[in-house]
Each structure stands twice: as structure tokens, then as C-alpha cells.
Amino acid sequence: MLDIPDEVWNKVVADGNAAWLDELPSIVESLAQEWSLTIGATLRGGHAALVVEATLADGTAAVLKVGVPGTQRDLTFEATALRLADGDGCASLLRDDLDRGALLLERLGAAICDVVPDPATRHDMMCDVAVRLWRPVSPDVDLPTGADKTREYSDLLPRLWEETGQACSEATVEDALACLDRRRCAHDDRHAVLVHGDVHDLNVLQAADGTFKLIDPGGLRAERACDLAPSSDAIPTPATTCTPGRSGWPPTLV
Structure with a gap:
């Protein structure tokens, strides 16, 4: 079962988008299949996206970020910035599907x-x-x-x-x-x-x-x-x- 942090859950419900929470597991599952990902633990700390650990087929450690409804514009700007940075100063962008509000990113460590x-x-x-x-x-x-x-x-x-x-x-x-x-x-x-x-x-x-x-x-x-x-x-x-x-x-x- 997908572990959705309370912060994400509460924001989505407060914004009137509770139906999206029912769709979220299938969104993550479809992205995992298309990108050959093994989904791991949920990462906590934010409220504007579900962020989970993911591992690529070749063993590369990544994180999958799926923005909550209403964040597509911000995610588009984030993806543009990550492409421009190309891993220098920012986490590398590995893949994206902005129609589903998803970014696949280099997995980093401790703050x-x-x-x-x-x-x-x-x-x-x-x-x-x-x-x-x-x-x-x-x-x-x-x-x-x-x-x-x-x-x-x-x-x-x-x-x-x-x-x-x-x-x-x-x-x-x-x-x-x-x-x-x-x-x-x-x-x-x-x-x-x-x-x-x-x-x-x-x-x-x-x-x-x-x-x-x-x-x-x-x-x-x-x-x-x-x-x-x-x-x-x-x-x-x-x-x-x-x-x-x-x-x-x-x-x-x-």
C-alpha cells in the first residue's frame, strides 16, 4: 500500500482534490512500470508532492516526485531549471512526465x-x-x-x-x-x-x-x-x- 504523508493528504483534501488520492497509487504504479522502477519508502517533509525512493533497473538510486493537483506549473519551472543546471548544483533530472506531474530525480543523502x-x-x-x-x-x-x-x-x-x-x-x-x-x-x-x-x-x-x-x-x-x-x-x-x-x-x- 502506498504510504501518503499526512501533510500531503491534508493539503489535497483541503484543496478539494480528494479524488486524486484514490488515483495516486495507479499513477505511481504506471510510472514504475513505464520507467522500470522499484518503488521504496516514502520520504517525508513536504506537502506539495508525494516523494518516494525508487531504484532503476540498472541499480541507480533515484526518487520519484509526483506533484499534488495545482502544482503542474511549478513542476514545469522546476524541470526547466533542472535541465539547465544539468546536475551542477542541483539534483540531476533523470526523466519527467509533466502531464502526470512526475519527476524522476537523482537520489541524494542527508541534509x-x-x-x-x-x-x-x-x-x-x-x-x-x-x-x-x-x-x-x-x-x-x-x-x-x-x-x-x-x-x-x-x-x-x-x-x-x-x-x-x-x-x-x-x-x-x-x-x-x-x-x-x-x-x-x-x-x-x-x-x-x-x-x-x-x-x-x-x-x-x-x-x-x-x-x-x-x-x-x-x-x-x-x-x-x-x-x-x-x-x-x-x-x-x-x-x-x-x-x-x-x-x-x-x-x-x-
Whole structure:
């Protein structure tokens, strides 16, 4: 029997897509047959996809990711980002079936927070992984820009504020919206690169060769600094911040 995490189950039901849960075992079974996979244990931690261990016919360790209803657009952007990265800085994309919301990915190991105990060292290593992913991307590539993302958040934030019973002051929301507007206006395609969009220590996993790679890329064309803010959560105090400029890019371009 397919083990579906509570987080995935609850999201799907809350979104009114309970019928999909009945279809999910047959989706996984058909993908396993077509791709010659042996399905293993369910991996937990997320709510937007079912993720299970899989083994290819040649013994290659992989994971099968099947997005919940409503995530096809995000999975398409993720697949595009993974193809552009081609295994450098991100898990390798082995196969995909976007009609069924499925990605077959390189299986990675432990999260960096479970391997590297020192926060400052961990932060620097996460920055190094992000830099490996950064690369120029043509505006013709179908990926959202940093400006697109700010528009999305600008629409989402007021709605969430109301749904949570106005959990903070209106002035705080207005300040956040003003910040988003400044970022939207500051977007410049000339300086935009492929970025991950959510570089935190649970999205950085150890590869078989001991290096680290990112998972779940958002697939954005944005300024490099977009990837540096989330990784700063790994630093508990200003005294442990990494050396300025370690990315190797001029501050004016980050």
C-alpha cells in the first residue's frame, strides 16, 4: 500500500482534490512500470508532492516526485531549471512526465544541517552551492522573473493577511508591499541569472561523492541576491556572517 504523508493528504483534501488520492497509487504504479522502477519508502517533509525512493533497473538510486493537483506549473519551472543546471548544483533530472506531474530525480543523502554542525561553515557551503547553480538564462526561456515573483507575492500577501485575521499591523503589510514594489522595479534582465529561490539548509543535500546539491529549485530568472537571503537563516548572529564577496561577484551585480 502506498504510504501518503499526512501533510500531503491534508493539503489535497483541503484543496478539494480528494479524488486524486484514490488515483495516486495507479499513477505511481504506471510510472514504475513505464520507467522500470522499484518503488521504496516514502520520504517525508513536504506537502506539495508525494516523494518516494525508487531504484532503476540498472541499480541507480533515484526518487520519484509526483506533484499534488495545482502544482503542474511549478513542476514545469522546476524541470526547466533542472535541465539547465544539468546536475551542477542541483539534483540531476533523470526523466519527467509533466502531464502526470512526475519527476524522476537523482537520489541524494542527508541534509546539510545534519552533516555540517557549524552554522557559519554551513552557510558558506550553501552559498558555494548556490553559486554553482547561477548561470545566464535567455529571456526566451519560459521561467518567471524576480519581477513576476514580486507580483505574485503582492497579490498573495493581502489575502493571507485577511485569512489569518490580520495577524500583524496594516503598516507592516504596507511596508512589505512597498519592499516588493521596489524589488519589482529593480529587476534587470541584463543581470538576471538562473537562481534557486529558496536556499535553506533542508534544500541542500549531500550527494554520493560528498559534495552538496540543491533540491526543489523554484526556477527563477532573478538577481543573484535572491538566493542569499534564505541562506542567511543559517547564521544565528551577525558575528558569524560569511566573508563579503565570497561569491566572487561584484556587489553591484549581486
